[in-house]
Amino acid sequence: xxxxxxxxxxxxxxxxxxxxxxxxxxxAAHASLCSRCAREIAMLEAxxxxxxxxxxxxxISHGALDAVLARLDEPIVIAPRQPELDAETRRVVPKPLHAxxxxxxxxxxxxxxxxxxxxxxxxxxxxxxxxSLMRLKPGTxxxxxxxxxxxxxxxxxxxxxxxxxxxxxxxxxxxDASHRHxxxxxxxxxxxxxxxxxxxxxxxxxxxxxxxxxLRI
Amino acid sequence: xxxxxxxxxxxxxxxxxxxxxxxxxxHAVAVNRDRAAFAALFQHFAPRLKGFGIRRxxxxxxxxxxxxxxxxxxxxxxETFDPAKATVSTWVFTIVRNKRIDLFRREGYPEVELSEVxxxxxxxxSPEQSVSLSQHGQVVRQVMKDLPPEQMKIIQMAxxxxxxxxxxxxxxxxxxxxxxxxxxxxxxxxxAALPEDARV
Numbered sequence: 001x002x003x004x005x006x007x008x009x010x011x012x013x014x015x016x017x018x019x020x021x022x023x024x025x026x027x028a029a030h031a032s033l034c035s036r037c038a039r040e041i042a043m044l045e046a047x048x049x050x051x052x053x054x055x056x057x058x059x060i061s062h063g064a065l066d067a068v069l070a071r072l073d074e075p076i077v078i079a080p081r082q083p084e085l086d087a088e089t090r091r092v093v094p095k096p097l098h099a100x101x102x103x104x105x106x107x108x109x110x111x112x113x114x115x116x117x118x119x120x121x122x123x124x125x126x127x128x129x130x131x132s133l134m135r136l137k138p139g140t141x142x143x144x145x146x147x148x149x150x151x152x153x154x155x156x157x158x159x160x161x162x163x164x165x166x167x168x169x170x171x172x173x174x175x176d177a178s179h180r181h182x183x184x185x186x187x188x189x190x191x192x193x194x195x196x197x198x199x200x201x202x203x204x205x206x207x208x209x210x211x212x213x214x215l216r217i
Numbered sequence: 218x219x220x221x222x223x224x225x226x227x228x229x230x231x232x233x234x235x236x237x238x239x240x241x242x243x244h245a246v247a248v249n250r251d252r253a254a255f256a257a258l259f260q261h262f263a264p265r266l267k268g269f270g271i272r273r274x275x276x277x278x279x280x281x282x283x284x285x286x287x288x289x290x291x292x293x294x295x296e297t298f299d300p301a302k303a304t305v306s307t308w309v310f311t312i313v314r315n316k317r318i319d320l321f322r323r324e325g326y327p328e329v330e331l332s333e334v335x336x337x338x339x340x341x342x343s344p345e346q347s348v349s350l351s352q353h354g355q356v357v358r359q360v361m362k363d364l365p366p367e368q369m370k371i372i373q374m375a376x377x378x379x380x381x382x383x384x385x386x387x388x389x390x391x392x393x394x395x396x397x398x399x400x401x402x403x404x405x406x407x408x409a410a411l412p413e414d415a416r417v
Contacts, residue, residue: 008404009382009397016375017314018384021324028327038331042303043353043407048314048376049307050358055377057264058271061281065259068285069252072292095330125324170335 002034002170006152010174011037015044020128026152026172026196028096033170092157092192100124101133105192108133116140129198136160136191144182149198151175158191160184234261236355239305247295259288266313272377273317283320287313304354317379353411360410368403371396 006014006027013019014027031037085093086104093101100122101108110118118135136142138158152174159168162183167173175181185191234242239261245254263284270280290312298308315326361369370389374380380388386396 007397009400012375012400012404013381016372016379017318017326018375018379018381021318021326025327028329031329032332033335035331035335038329038335040404041329042307043357043411044404045311046303046307046353046357047361047372047407048310049304049354050361051373051376052262052265052269052310052313053306053358055265055268055272058267058277058280060263060267060284064263064281064285065256068259068288068292069256071289072252072255076293094332096327100327128324 002030002036002168002172004165004167004171004173005034005037006030006172006174008040011040012044015041015048020125022124022129022131022196023152025096025100025122025124025131026154026194029094029154029156029194030170030172032094032096034172037172094156097122097194100131105133110135116142129196131194131196134193134195136185136193138185138189138191139187140185140191142183142185144180146180147175147177149177151179151198152196154194156192156194158189159186160191161186236304236306240300243291243295243298243305243308244300246292247298255288255292258291262291262309263288266309269313269377270317272373273321273379275321279321283313283317286320287316290316307354356410356412357407360407364403364406368399368406371399372403 005011010019010023010027011031014024014031019027027037027041031041083098083102084104085098085101086106088106089101089104090098092105102123108120110120113119116136117140120133122131122133124131133156136158152172153167155167155169155171155173157169159166159171160183161167162173162181166186167183234257239258242251242254242258245251246258266284266287267277267280270283271277273280275283287309291309294312298305303311311328315328318324318326361372364372371382371385374385374388375382382396382400383393385391386393389396
């Protein structure tokens, strides 16, 4: 049961199809773990369906149906094969993420950043936000930082507290340029998150300028 | 071939089909690879999808390509259509949305795949509820008819014209908060209209 959800306007943008691929991935990952948002999205997609019903029909060119009928037996371009993932990865990582993660969690090329966390960047279009998996040890205190843009986090395993609020598996944590925060990973286990970042972070403390592990992002 | 699909597929082009007839046609395509049923779906949807594409501001040729590619996907993915989860129009909307992103933006669009655990943890889950979920399309469609024009305008700009709510705000010269609150109002109208056990 998740407790933190994307704002209504983000679910709306998802259903309308106006999010970038990386943003859509975060929303799909959350909604795959949250039946409430899955249903909210289904409702919005039904609104899209009703717009298709009432869209003004435009004459289709002569022969278009025959052209499509002639293509029905074309061999289907093989869809990207679902990667082989171990049981742990299939349990932890929501389905929409599988093709992006590509292999089991323990086989991913984790990169240690500033001795604070490990990160794997997921393959998404360069023009969009930066999308990565982040893995933090129990009890890690992330230095106080703010954002130049939006930061969306979906918790996949473990949890953290931020400003007295608890985030656990499935929760969607949306921060924007107005937020400064200092999350602390819960003591009871490693925390795995999907993080979608549309601009670099900035540290807010003076110390941060010297130890800022995020500058290398 | 399902009898109702046969009836539907012999209907004249341009006539509107009911949700049930459309469902029977998709079923006939999925189970029997029925080309006549597909042709009937094409006659129904392709002109609407072309109109849908035009609204986005692409030229007629690109809009027609969008319509054709969408219909090809309808043929290929017919067996994934689940009448308990959505009406055919809603399912076709998600296909054209993703196809539009694929063709014009060269990006993918990850879809929600509810995990078994989340599904099981869904408190009110019951067979009755699945039935009401499939009614979403019809209930929501009725709500859409009665939406105040300023809410409908925003929904159309987002769904037809591929504009995020922040782009909509700047084009309509409205504060972002106003656009967001109109979206929220429209959503709460839809929610309130749904049967209680299907509410979110």
